[in-house]
Amino acid sequence: MAALHFHFDIDGEDFSSAGEASVEMKKKLRQLGFPSDVIRRCSIAMYEGEINMVIHANGGNADVDVYPDKIVIVLEDHGPGIPNVELAMQEGYSTATEQIHNMGFGAGMGLPNMKRYTESLEIETQVGVGTKLTMVVAV
């Protein structure tokens, strides 16, 4: 059973406010007294997911379950899905537009960063239906 559950709606309309949910989650984890390294890894993983949802899927939902020994972050969107997950996992691969690049994103680091900073990353995706990411960060 989860000790605590947090839900965030991620607005896909406003790119400049992307990251709000990650900042809010970070604040809550800090209030709960988690080690800074755990908070950092959760923040990076969730921020990358949040940015991806805003860039590619017009927003989505984030659900964070906080257990004493792990934090589970589930990100779900109804965007275009990922046609080739293996390719998307490669550092440097990106389908982001020029405009997104100009804002400092689209370096092709999103999914690789999520994998690097979490214990596990599970991707369920279907083209034309959406994507669900489940990430676990051990405490």
Add this chain to the structure above:
Amino acid sequence: MTVKELALALELEPVCEAEPDREVTGGYTGDLLSWVMGRAQAGDAWITIMSNNNVIAVATLTDAALVILAEDVHPDPGMAELAEKKGINLYRSPEAAFPLCAKVAALL
């Protein structure tokens, strides 16, 4: 060294001095936000030429001590207000990123 002391030594122009007494413990430079997100450390002086609001989110999440907009870059509209709201120290400088990095490294 505090943010305020570093800002004075580098003759930085304050955009938002939210927490000037914060300790600066390191430095990082980069403009690709995902890259910075994964590598900048808490307490860093982050030097960048990116000036959009997402910089503030990344500074918040990485716990950067301050952000320095280099190369005479001006903050985008709303960036100063967002920095104030999130408690981020934000400065700007006419100098390029490289000399700024060298000076930060020499001072710390």
